[in-house]
Amino acid sequence: MTAVHTARPTRPGWLLAAGTVVVLLVLEEVLTRTGVLPADYFPPVSQIVAALLPELAGAPLWLQLGQTLQGWFVALVLATALAVPLGLLLGTVWWARALTRPVVEFLRPVPSVALIPLVVLALGTGKQSELFLATFAAFWQLLVATTAGAGAVDQVTAEAARCYGLTRAQTLRWVALPSALPYLMTGIRVASATSLILVVTAEIIIGVPGLGAQISLNRAGGSPDLMYAYIIVTGLLGWLINTALAAGERRVLHWDAANRGPR
Amino acid sequence: MLEVTNIAKEFPTRTGTTRVVDDVTFTVGEREFFTIVGPSGAGKTTVLRCLTGLAKPTEGTVRFNGKKIVGPPPEFAVVFQDYARSLMAWFTVRRNVELPLRNLGLSAAERRERVDTALAQVGLSAAGSKYPWQLSGGMQQRVAIARAIAYRPQVLIMDEPFASVDAQTRADLEDLLLRVRDETDLALVFVTHDVDEAVYLSDRVAILSRSPSRIDEIVPIDLPAQRDQIGTKELPEFARLRAHVFSRIRAMVNTEPASAH
Amino acid sequence: MLEVTNIAKEFPTRTGTTRVVDDVTFTVGEREFFTIVGPSGAGKTTVLRCLTGLAKPTEGTVRFNGKKIVGPPPEFAVVFQDYARSLMAWFTVRRNVELPLRNLGLSAAERRERVDTALAQVGLSAAGSKYPWQLSGGMQQRVAIARAIAYRPQVLIMDEPFASVDAQTRADLEDLLLRVRDETDLALVFVTHDVDEAVYLSDRVAILSRSPSRIDEIVPIDLPAQRDQIGTKELPEFARLRAHVFSRIRAMVNTEPASAH
Amino acid sequence: MNRRVLSALLGVVGAVATVAIWWLATENSASVYFPPLSRILETAQEHWLSAEGRADIASSIGNLLSGLVIGVVVGIVVGVALGQVPLLHRALSPSIEFVRAIPATALLPFAMMLFGLGTEMKVFLIALGCVWPVLLNALDGTRSLEPTLRDTASVYGITGVRRQLNVVLPAAAPRIASGIRVAIPLSLILTVTSEMVGSHQGIGFVIVDAQNTFRITDMWSGVLLLGVLGFALTWLFGVAEKLLLPWEKRAERAR
C-alpha cells in the first residue's frame, strides 16, 4: 500500500509546534529563575542545556542512546509480533476470548517493578531482562488494542468476506487486520512509550547500560543538571520515536477517514 | 437446486421477539433468474440472509443441492444492499475485486484477466487503482457487482444491486447479467424495487407480503427467453405482468395504513 | 435564491489532481424543485457537496440569498446518498430525527409533534423506538428523509433519496415532497437516477455531462403545477420530456466507451 | 443469551486451569523467589483480610479510583478537543510526546514538588499515567469520525456541546473504551509506583516493602491482589460499557 495524498503536517504546522515548545521552555526558565519553581531541584533549562551540551559532543551519550533505542525497538517489535496475532485471534474467536479473559485481565495489572527481582533471578542483569520487562508491559497494551480493533470489523465487510469464501487466515489478514489497524496504530504509540519507559526503568534499577543507568548515576552522584539532561534526552527520544511512528501511521492508514484529506 | 422450506425469522427485542419473516417457501432451479419483490421492510434482505447462511432462520431450512446450508457456500456470491460497507476501504478497487479469486486456484494472470474483464463489464476500467471511498455511490455499487461477477459463482444473490446507477447504466447492467447467466449457467436470486426490472429479467417473480412476511404469489414470467430492452418491454404480456405485480405490491402497501407499520 | 456560479472541483491524486467537476452554473429560485440528473459518477454528489458548503469548490462560488456559502447554512437540510452512514447507531429512530430540532428553540412538545408527524409521513410511526441497525435499508432511508422534513428547512437537498424504497412507497414519498414544498415554501435540489421521477417532480431538470462535468442542458418542465401520479404521467408532454432527458443521458453514457471512464 | 452463559463458563474454566497449573508447578518449589501458590494464598489471606490489610486496600483503591477517573476524564476531554482542532494538535503534540516518554519514577520528584507527599501527589501520578492511552485513543477516534456523520452534524447545525455529546463521543466511544481498558491496569501499576515514596500504607507500599526486605511471598500476595483487583475493575468497566454503549454489542448480536 502506498500513500496517496495524506495530510502531512505543513510548514506552518512545524513552526507552530516548535513555537509552542520554545514558549514552554522559556516559561520554565522564567519560573525557575524567579523562584516560583525551586531551582535547586528543578534546574532552569539553560543550566540543563549547559550540562547537556558537552555530553552531546562525547560518544558515551550516543552509545547509551543507542543502547536504549535498541532495547525499545526490540521490545516493541517482540510485543507487536506476539500481541497482534493473538489479539486478532481473540478479537475474532469469541470462545478463545472467553477462555483467556480472566487470565489476561489478571496478568495485565502485574507491575513490572514487582517483577524485577524475579526477572533478574531468572534472566540475569543483562539486556534480556530489560527486554522481557518492556515486552511484558507493552504486550498487554497491544493485545487490548488489537482485540478491540479486530472486534470492530464492520459487520457487512465481514459478511462479504464470509460470502466470498475467504479462509479464516485470509479473513484475519485482509479484513480483521486492516480493520484493527487504526486501533493497533494507536496501541503501538501507547505501547511505544511504555516500552521506552520500561527500558529506562530497567536501566535505572537493574543497571543495564543505557540512558536510565546515566539518570541513576547522576542522581546518586549529586548532579541534578546531568540527571535532568538525560531525562530530557529520554523525552526527546520519545518525541522523535512518536514523530516517526505518526509518519509511518499516515502511510499505513492512508485509507482511514482520519487521513483521507479534504473532500 | 436451492430449496427454501418454511423459513421464519425472529429478532430479539426489548420485550420479546418480533417475527419478521413468517413462512417463506420457494425453490430456485438451475440457470433460473428468480426475483423477490415486496414493500420496503417486507423482509427481502432477511430472506436473502437466511438463504446465504449469513443468518440462521428461526424455523425452516435452506438446502443447496440437497445439503443444508449453515454458512455461505463457496459457490455463492452476494451483492449486498449496503454495498458501500461491503467494500474494503483499505484495498484498491482492483484488489477488492481480486480478493475472492485467490481461493479459486487461479494463476495471477488468470486473476488479472478476470478482474479486468469484470471491471470493463461494469464500466470501471479506469477506476481500478482508486480506493472505494474515492468513488461515487453508483461506482461503488458497480465495484460490488464486478466482484461478484469475477467470482463466477453458481448462485448469484443480489440485493437491489442497481439502486444507485443511472437508467442507462442500469439497462446495460441488466443485460450484462442476462448475458453472464447464459454464458456461465448461473442461477440468480435477485431483489429489486423496480417492477419493470423484475419482470424484464426474471423467470419467476416472488411477491413478498409485508412483514411478518409470507409469499403472496410467485408469478411465472412467460416472456421469450431472449430478452431485449426495447422489444421485450413492448410486448403486451410484459405490460400485463408488470401491471399485475405492481398492483399486488400497491395493494400490500396500502392495505395496512402507513402509520401502522 | 441559490446561485451556483462556475464551480469546478478537483481532487488530489497520486500524480496530481483530477478534475471531477469542470464548470457548473445554475440558480435555484424560491419554491423551485430543481433536479440534477446525469450518468453515474458524473459529479452530482460533488456538486451537492459544494452547494451545501460541505466541500469547497476549487473554482467558482455558491451564494445563498446573496451571501457566499462557506459552511452549511442553518436553513439547509440534506439527505445523503450514503444514508445508512448518516444515521447515528447509538440513537433510536426518534432521537435521530429529533436531534437537529434541538437547535431550533422548540419546546419539547413541539419537537415531539414534529417528529411524530415526520415519521408518520414516511410510514415509520411504529419504528420510532428502534435503532437504525434494526431497520431495513429502505426504512433507514426513510428515517433520513423524516429527519430532513422534520427540520423544515428553507432548502432541502436530496441525493437519490428514494433509491431503496419500493415503487409504491416511492410514489407516496414523491407526493409527500410536493405537498411539503407547497405547505412550507421550500426549495428543493434533488438528485435522482429515475428520469420519470425527475420529470414528474421538477420545475427544471439539469443534465450533467460525464465527469469532468458541465451542465449539458437545463430542461424546463412545463407541466401543470399540480402534479398527480397518474394524470401527469399520462400527458404527452410528460412522455416527450421524459424521452428527451433519457436520450440525453443515454447519449452521454454511450458516447464515451464504458472502459474509458 | 446462551453464549453469555457459555462465555462465563469458559472464563471459569480458563481461570481454574491457570490456577491449577500455577499450583502444580510451584507446589514443591524451594525457590525463595517462586514460592508455592498455596503459601502465597495463605499469606494473602493473613495480610489482606486483616484490619491493616483492609486499610491498605482502602487507601490504594481510593487513590487509584480518583487518579483513574481524573485521567480518563482529562484524556477524553483533551483527546476529543485535539482531535477536532488540528492546529491545537500540532502545536501541543511535541510537548505531549515529550512528557509521555518520561518514566513515572522520574516524574516523582516533580510530583512531590508540586503536591508534597500526600494523597494529591499519588493521585496526580496515577492520573498522569492513565491519561495517555485514553487521550491518544480519544484523539484518533475523533479524527477518524465517519465523514458522512461529520457532514450530517454540520448540515443540521449540531455544534458545540451537543455535537460533542451526541455525535463525536458516541462515535469515538469504542476506541475510548479500548483506551480505558489499557488505563485500568496502568492505574494499578502506577498506584504501586506512587506508593514507593513517602508512604506508610497501601498495596504498593506493601509490595515494595516486602521486596526490599526479601519477603517474596508477601510480595507475591500483593501481586495476586493486584491481579484480582485488575480483573474486578475491568469486569466492572465491562458492565458499565454495556450500559453506556448498548448499541455496540447489540448491533452485533442482532444479526
Add this chain to the structure above:
Amino acid sequence: ACGGPELTKTADGRTALRVGIIPTIDAAPLYLGVSEGIFAKHGLDVTVHVADSGAALIPATVKQENQIGYANVISDFQAAEQGLDIKLVHNCCGSGADPAKDVSQVLVKPDGPIRTVGDLAHANIAVNSLHNIGEVSIKMALEKRGVDVSGIRFTPMPFSDMNDALKRGDVDAIWQVEPNVQAALAAGFTPLISNFVEARPEATLGYYLTSGAFAKQNPQVVQAFSDAMDEANRFATEHPDKAREAVVTNLRFNPEIVSTANLPTYPQGLDRASAAEYATYAVKYGAIEKAPDLDGLF
C-alpha cells in the same frame, strides 16, 4: 540447585569475576582494586556492575551472575532470614569513630519544629528505605542518647528527594548519607546526630557477599577476593584522594561535592562482632524477626 555458571578465565589465567555494587562512595576501594591492579595481583579479573538497588543485586548474586554482590548489614540479615543462600565475604565499609567524619547524618531545618536531639523522639524522619539500616542505626544512636524511640515515624523516599521534602516540611528530619550530606549542609540544614558513629563506633555497615553455593564451590576464589579487598580497602584508606577520584571517574560523581564529602572507613577482614550487635537491634526494632544465624552467614 548446585553447579551454577562456570567461571571463565582470561587469557593470562586470571579468574573473571563480576561484582555488583550500588552507586555510592562505598564502592571506591572496589574501583581502586581494579585500577591499581590489586585484583590482578590476586589472580582476579574484576568487572564492576552497578545497579540502583539491592532488589536487583541480591537475586543477581544468588543466580551467580554477579559472583560477588554488595548489601548493607540489615539487608543481609533480611535476605538470610527469608532463606536466600548468601555468605558474607568481606567488609565493605564502616563507620569509624569520629562523629564529625560520619558519612551519615540526621539533619533538620534550622527554623523547623525539631531543634534538639530530644525533639526527634516524635519526629517524622525521611529514610531511603523502611526497616533498614537508617531506621535501625538512628534508633540505636538515639537510645544511646537516652531518647525514647517508640514515637518516631519514618517516611521512605530517595536520598535525592529528601532536601526538598524537608524544605517543604513534608518531613521533620532527614537521614542523609554522603555525598548528599554535603548538599543538605549547603542547603542550610543543621545536623543533629551522626547516627552511624553514634550507633556503634567502628561498625561495619556493608559487606561484600556471595551465594553459599559459590562459596562452597570456589573457596579459593572467594579467599582471593577477600585478600584483594583487604589490600584495596587499605589502599583506599591510605589514599583518600584516590578514593574520591575513583568515584568521580567511575561513577561520574560531582567532583565538587565529593571533594568535601566524608569518606566511610574501609575496614579490613570480616567483622562479626559489629554484625552481632546490629543483629540484636535489628530484632529489637523489628527489621527482622529473630536473630540471624551468624555462623551460616559468616
